[in-house]
Amino acid sequence: MPEEARSNIAAKTPREADVIVVGSGHNGLVAAAYLAKAGLDVLVVEAAATPGGMTSTSSFAPEAPEYTINEASIQASLFRTTTINEDLELSSRYGLRQTVIDPAHFQLAADGSSLGLWRDPRKTAAELEYFSKKDARALLELYEVIDAAVAMGLPMMQTNVMQPDIKAILTAAKGVVKNRRHLIALGRWMSSSQVEAVEESFEHDMIRAPLLTSLPFMPFDADLSGWSLIYLGVLSKYGVAMFHGGTGSLPNALIAVLKDNGGDIITSSPVEQLLIENARCTGVRVRGGEEIRARRGVLTACSPKTTLTRLLPRGVLEHKKQVAADHIPTRKRGIADAKINVALSGRIDMSKHEKWRGDGIDLRIACNCYHTYEQAKAAARACVRGKVPDAIPGLAQVTNAFDPSMSPQGKDLWWFWTGLTPSFPEDGWDVARKQITDSIIKDADEYYKGVEDLQVAVRPLVLPDIEERFWAIDGSVYHVDPTISRFGPNKPVAGFAGYRTPVEGLFLTGSGTHPVAGISGMPGQNAARTMLKQFRLEDKGGRLGALKDRLRRERRRAALVDDPYSSGPNDPFPGQE
Structure with a gap:
C-alpha cells in the first residue's frame, strides 16, 4: 500500500459510529463508501496491518522489497458489470484507472500455438477455426445461449435476492422474453455438468482445456456445474479489466471516498466478538478488549461462517439456525x-x-x-x-x-x-x-x-x-463453497440470505453473500442498499415499526410455503415495500 494511503489510516480507535464495517476487503469498502455518502458515520475495522483484503497490493517485502505484488486477485472479472465506478466517482474524482485486457486469456500449447479468448466471440471463433472449424461454429452457438443467460441472470445478481428490486425483476423478465427461443438450450446447459457442457460442444483441446482450467469452482463432473461457463458471457459483454497500480488501487480509491464523506478506517484491529444487547448487535470488541459501539448497525464483510460461528456469541441464534451456520461449507x-x-x-x-x-x-x-x-x-x-x-x-x-x-x-x-x-x-x-x-x-x-x-x-x-x-x-477465497446449492436464497445458508440476519442490527456482505466472489463489489453495493432501506424504515416508524415489517414479511413467506397461490391483500410484492 502506498505510504500516503497508509498514513491516512486512523491512529486510534473511535468509541462509536453509526455503522461499523468489519473487514476492508473491496466489498466491505464498497458498502462503507455508499453508507458514508448517504450521510452515515461509518467506521471500517480491519484485522490486517493494511486494508484491501484479497485486493491488496503490497511490497514484496522482506523477500524482494523493490517489487510490488497483487497478493491474491488480479483481474476485475465483474466490476465493469456494476454502476459502482460511476456512483462513487472512483475514476472521475479518485483516480481509479482500469484498462480492458483483450484478449483476457490465451490457451498456450507445447508446440508454440495458442488460442486467444477475445472479447468479441467472432475473433475467438476465427482463431479456433485453425484447430477445428466445427468447434468454431459451436462456440458462436454456445455464446448465443450464454449471452441469454447473462441478460436474464445479471439483473438479479445486482439486487437483494430475498427482496429483489422491481426494476431488476422487470429487466430480467425482458431478458427472458427477448431470449425465449434459447430457453430449452439454456436449461440443458445449466443443468449439465461442466465436463458434459464442454464435451457436448467441443472436440479440440485448445478450447476444451481453458474452459476447465480457468473455472474450477465446483467438481467438474457435478450436476449443474455447467453454469460456470457464464463467465464467457461477462467477458464478451463487459470485458475483463485490470487496475493500474495493482488491484489495491480499488480499495485505495474506496477509502478516499469513505474519508471524504466523514468515514474512517482502523487497521491491525481484529474483531474478537460482536456485542449483543437486548437481542440487537450494538458494536464490536477488538483485540485488547476495546469496544466500539454502533448506533445503527454492524456489517461484517468477512466469511459469514466466521461471523456466525466465531464472532457472534453462542446462544444468540436459536438452535436450528446455529446448526445451519455451523455447517456452512467452506x-x-x-x-x-x-x-x-x-x-x-x-x-x-x-x-x-x-x-x-x-x-x-x-x-x-x-x-x-x-x-x-x-x-x-x-x-x-x-x-x-x-x-x-x-x-x-x-x-x-x-x-x-x-x-x-x-x-x-x-x-x-x-x-x-x-x-x-x-x-x-x-x-x-x-x-x-x-x-x-x-x-x-x-x-x-x-x-x-x-x-x-x-x-x-x-x-x-x-x-x-x-x-x-x-x-x-x-x-476459502469464496468464503462459502461455490456449489449450486449455495447460491441465491441459500447463500450463505437459508435464513441468512439477503444480507440481513436474524439478529437485529447485524448484516452480512462479502464473497460469501449473493451473488458471487471475484472483484465485483456487487455484494457490498447490494448490502449497503439493503441497510439504507432498513434504516429508512426504522426512521419512519421506529425500530418497532421495522421489526413489525420484518415479521409481516416472514409471515407472508411462511404463508406462501403453505399455499403458493395465495397472497395477503395488503402485502406488496418484494421490492415494492
Whole structure:
C-alpha cells in the first residue's frame, strides 16, 4: 500500500459510529463508501496491518522489497458489470484507472500455438477455426445461449435476492422474453455438468482445456456445474479489466471516498466478538478488549461462517439456525486455491508462442493457461484423493507487463493462481506447499522461459497461508463453497440470505453473500442498499415499526410455503415495500 494511503489510516480507535464495517476487503469498502455518502458515520475495522483484503497490493517485502505484488486477485472479472465506478466517482474524482485486457486469456500449447479468448466471440471463433472449424461454429452457438443467460441472470445478481428490486425483476423478465427461443438450450446447459457442457460442444483441446482450467469452482463432473461457463458471457459483454497500480488501487480509491464523506478506517484491529444487547448487535470488541459501539448497525464483510460461528456469541441464534451456520461449507469440494508470486532478475521469454502468432501481442499481459483438458480432469481427481496433482493447471500472468511500475526496469514479476490443489493433502501442508510450488514453476518454464532460472524470490500461498494472511476461514477465497446449492436464497445458508440476519442490527456482505466472489463489489453495493432501506424504515416508524415489517414479511413467506397461490391483500410484492 502506498505510504500516503497508509498514513491516512486512523491512529486510534473511535468509541462509536453509526455503522461499523468489519473487514476492508473491496466489498466491505464498497458498502462503507455508499453508507458514508448517504450521510452515515461509518467506521471500517480491519484485522490486517493494511486494508484491501484479497485486493491488496503490497511490497514484496522482506523477500524482494523493490517489487510490488497483487497478493491474491488480479483481474476485475465483474466490476465493469456494476454502476459502482460511476456512483462513487472512483475514476472521475479518485483516480481509479482500469484498462480492458483483450484478449483476457490465451490457451498456450507445447508446440508454440495458442488460442486467444477475445472479447468479441467472432475473433475467438476465427482463431479456433485453425484447430477445428466445427468447434468454431459451436462456440458462436454456445455464446448465443450464454449471452441469454447473462441478460436474464445479471439483473438479479445486482439486487437483494430475498427482496429483489422491481426494476431488476422487470429487466430480467425482458431478458427472458427477448431470449425465449434459447430457453430449452439454456436449461440443458445449466443443468449439465461442466465436463458434459464442454464435451457436448467441443472436440479440440485448445478450447476444451481453458474452459476447465480457468473455472474450477465446483467438481467438474457435478450436476449443474455447467453454469460456470457464464463467465464467457461477462467477458464478451463487459470485458475483463485490470487496475493500474495493482488491484489495491480499488480499495485505495474506496477509502478516499469513505474519508471524504466523514468515514474512517482502523487497521491491525481484529474483531474478537460482536456485542449483543437486548437481542440487537450494538458494536464490536477488538483485540485488547476495546469496544466500539454502533448506533445503527454492524456489517461484517468477512466469511459469514466466521461471523456466525466465531464472532457472534453462542446462544444468540436459536438452535436450528446455529446448526445451519455451523455447517456452512467452506472445504467440501475436495479442491482448494493456491497463489504464487515470483520476482525475477530479468525478463521472461515467450518468443516461441509470440512468433507463432506473429501479431505483435505481448503474451505476458493476459492470464494464460497451458495445461491440457485431461490434465485438468486428472488434477481434480487427484485433489479429491488428497494427492498433489502431477500437473497443476491454473492461470499465469506477468504483472509488470501491464504496469511497469510494479517491478524494477527489465525485471519481471510472475503471478500464478490455481483452484486445483487438494483441500486435505495426505502428506500435510509443509510437504504439499513445496510440491505445489516446485511443480507449478517447473511446468511454467516451458511457456514462461526464465521463471525457473531467474528467481529472486518466491512466495506461495496455499490453503493455510491464505487463511492466515486474509483471515479467511479454511483458506476459502469464496468464503462459502461455490456449489449450486449455495447460491441465491441459500447463500450463505437459508435464513441468512439477503444480507440481513436474524439478529437485529447485524448484516452480512462479502464473497460469501449473493451473488458471487471475484472483484465485483456487487455484494457490498447490494448490502449497503439493503441497510439504507432498513434504516429508512426504522426512521419512519421506529425500530418497532421495522421489526413489525420484518415479521409481516416472514409471515407472508411462511404463508406462501403453505399455499403458493395465495397472497395477503395488503402485502406488496418484494421490492415494492
